[in-house]
Amino acid sequence: MVEIRNLTVAYGAVTALHKISLTVNAGEIVTLIGGNGAGKSTTLRAISGLIRPRSGKIMYQGTDVTGVPAHELVARGLSHCPEGRLVFANLTVDENLRLGAYLQRDRKRIAEELDFVLTLFPRLSERTTQLAGTLSGGEQQMLAIARALMSQPRCLLLDEPSLGIAPLLVKSIFDQIVALNRTRGLTILLVEQNANLALEISHRGYVLETGRIILSDHAAALRSNPDVQEAYLGA
Amino acid sequence: MIEFLQQLINGISLGAIYALIALGYTMVYGVLRFINFAHSDVFMLGAFVGYYAVKKLGVPVGGLAGGLLVLCLAMSICAIVGILIERLAYRPLRSRPTLSVLITAIGVSLLLQNLGQSVFGANPKAFPRLFPETNLHLGQLSITSNQLLVIAVSLVLLAGLHFIVHRTKTGTAMRALSFNATASSLVGINNDRIISFTFGLGSALAGAGGILYAMNYPSIDPLMGTMPGLKAFVAAVLGGVGSLPGAALGGLLIGLIETFVAGTGWSTYRDAVAFAILILILLLRPAGLLGKSRSDKV
Ligand SMILES: Nc1ncnc2c1ncn2[C@@H]1O[C@H](COP(=O)(O)OP(=O)(O)OP(=O)(O)O)[C@@H](O)[C@H]1O
Ligand SMILES: [Mg+2]
Numbered sequence: 444m445v446e447i448r449n450l451t452v453a454y455g456a457v458t459a460l461h462k463i464s465l466t467v468n469a470g471e472i473v474t475l476i477g478g479n480g481a482g483k484s485t486t487l488r489a490i491s492g493l494i495r496p497r498s499g500k501i502m503y504q505g506t507d508v509t510g511v512p513a514h515e516l517v518a519r520g521l522s523h524c525p526e527g528r529l530v531f532a533n534l535t536v537d538e539n540l541r542l543g544a545y546l547q548r549d550r551k552r553i554a555e556e557l558d559f560v561l562t563l564f565p566r567l568s569e570r571t572t573q574l575a576g577t578l579s580g581g582e583q584q585m586l587a588i589a590r591a592l593m594s595q596p597r598c599l600l601l602d603e604p605s606l607g608i609a610p611l612l613v614k615s616i617f618d619q620i621v622a623l624n625r626t627r628g629l630t631i632l633l634v635e636q637n638a639n640l641a642l643e644i645s646h647r648g649y650v651l652e653t654g655r656i657i658l659s660d661h662a663a664a665l666r667s668n669p670d671v672q673e674a675y676l677g678a
Numbered sequence: 679m680i681e682f683l684q685q686l687i688n689g690i691s692l693g694a695i696y697a698l699i700a701l702g703y704t705m706v707y708g709v710l711r712f713i714n715f716a717h718s719d720v721f722m723l724g725a726f727v728g729y730y731a732v733k734k735l736g737v738p739v740g741g742l743a744g745g746l747l748v749l750c751l752a753m754s755i756c757a758i759v760g761i762l763i764e765r766l767a768y769r770p771l772r773s774r775p776t777l778s779v780l781i782t783a784i785g786v787s788l789l790l791q792n793l794g795q796s797v798f799g800a801n802p803k804a805f806p807r808l809f810p811e812t813n814l815h816l817g818q819l820s821i822t823s824n825q826l827l828v829i830a831v832s833l834v835l836l837a838g839l840h841f842i843v844h845r846t847k848t849g850t851a852m853r854a855l856s857f858n859a860t861a862s863s864l865v866g867i868n869n870d871r872i873i874s875f876t877f878g879l880g881s882a883l884a885g886a887g888g889i890l891y892a893m894n895y896p897s898i899d900p901l902m903g904t905m906p907g908l909k910a911f912v913a914a915v916l917g918g919v920g921s922l923p924g925a926a927l928g929g930l931l932i933g934l935i936e937t938f939v940a941g942t943g944w945s946t947y948r949d950a951v952a953f954a955i956l957i958l959i960l961l962l963r964p965a966g967l968l969g970k971s972r973s974d975k976v
Contacts, residue, residue: 533856542854545866
């Protein structure tokens with residue numbers, strides 16, 4: 444579904460990614476693990492069209508989408524739930540969710556999707572008229588994920604969904620992610636600090652270190668890899 | 679008392695015009711975070727579109743329909759010009775520092791003023807009568823129909839703007855973009871298109887302001903935008919740049935203050951007072967009356 448080849452991304456003089464290559468097949472959950480500043484968010488930003496790579500190629504559903512702006516990729520079923528949530532604090536929860544379906548014209552489909560995400564995150568349904576900026580951190584994270592789902596994506600890029608969230612809630616969010624993958628066949632590329640949990644629900648994983656992919660394997664193999672255990676799983 | 683009411687009405691009708699112009703400054707600031715100094719010249723252009731619509735195109739005026747037609751024409755042409763200015767002058771600088779864009783805006787402003795002088799001529803022109811004019815007398819109070827018209831048209835435009843910004847999808851997209859451009863593009867909003875729309879909307883309001891202003895002043899000229907433009911800018915800052923209700927309130931206040939100052943013995947200071955206010959706000963409350971430091975900015 445997503446294929447990156449020899450991707451190099453730089454911010455001015457700082458090169459964040461050095462010729463990385465990775466693949467996410469349709470129907471997979473793939474995790475990208477790596478320390479702070481490894482380039483995980485940068486990888487997602489490049490795929491979703493937020494930043495233009497310096498060189499390399501990004502394929503999405505078999506077509507070259509390198510340099511295609513973010514808003515056009517949303518129309519093709521790619522949805523990116525960014526680091527730091529970026530919910531529209533000045534808008535209500537309801538407005539945030541409806542903006543998630545900005546490109547959907549069919550009102551009935553919007554209503555159905557709204558119902559769907561609100562059953563996924565019942566906490567939000569009690570707060571639809573509240574300004575998003577007044578939600579708690581965890582609620583904002585739910586809103587960010589729900590908003591990303593409103594566009595009915597085929598492929599979801601999730602950047603640290605567990606950040607700043609109570610463990611119990613993290614568990615429930617991860618359960619929802621797995622459910623989406625199972626029931627809807629949603630392809631997911633996940634970035635997580637909590638590598639243990641992420642690998643538990645993933646099919647495969649990549650390890651990123653200072654802008655380079657140093658390891659890629661099945662999730663189970665990564666979890667039992669002593670180097671990975673030491674560096675990322677806190678073993 | 680009568681004197682006070684009289685000044686109040688004068689002040690409101692002047693303030694309504696400042697409010698219309700201030701909204702354009704504040705909307706553009708909301709989506710692009712810079713002050714579009716060419717905005718005041720779009721206002722001037724609105725007045726000239728009105729002038730030529732009557733003098734050259736021969737739009738029949740003096741009745742309500744003709745006047746409104748001229749108003750719509752000015753708003754449409756100004757909207758197009760506003761969109762073109764953004765497209766040609768500002769968009770190529772999108773990734774540059776704000777200062778470059780600000781300097782460009784001043785350049786565009788000078789360009790429009792000089793183009794105006796060479797195309798329209800530098801001499802003041804008498805603005806034609808667009809609407810039927812009468813004086814209404816309420817006791818000793820005398821109100822011109824033009825003043826009422828200015829207030830009525832402004833209210834309709836403000837209501838329309840409120841509807842667009844808060845009840846339509848495009849308006850919601852404007853608010854989303856003004857909060858965070860990355861997030862808005864991630865939900866599928868084409869930011870460039872929303873920015874164009876914002877320029878069109880703000881410029882249409884400036885065009886309407888130009889017509890309404892010209893109706894109450896004897897003549898128009900290519901530099902006429904400068905003073906009202908600066909005052910509307912002060913109004914936007916007073917209300918809190920980025921806040922739509924703030925711009926409307928700021929415009930009204932500046933109009934009222936200016937009128938009351940002019941009505942006292944201090945009338946030579948009527949223009950200076952707006953700038954004194956600007957300095958005071960910047961010192962005392964830089965976020966403006968209704969501005970918040972971050973959220974709720976359009
Ligand atoms: N806007 C930017 N300007 C300059 N450098 C940046 C920018 N964004 C990221 N970087 C740099 O690029 C590198 C990779 O950043 P990135 O955000 O992708 O890391 P990350 O793996 O997501 O880290 P974290 O786990 O802390 O979120 C870092 O060295 C960072 O300093
Ligand atoms: Mg990151």
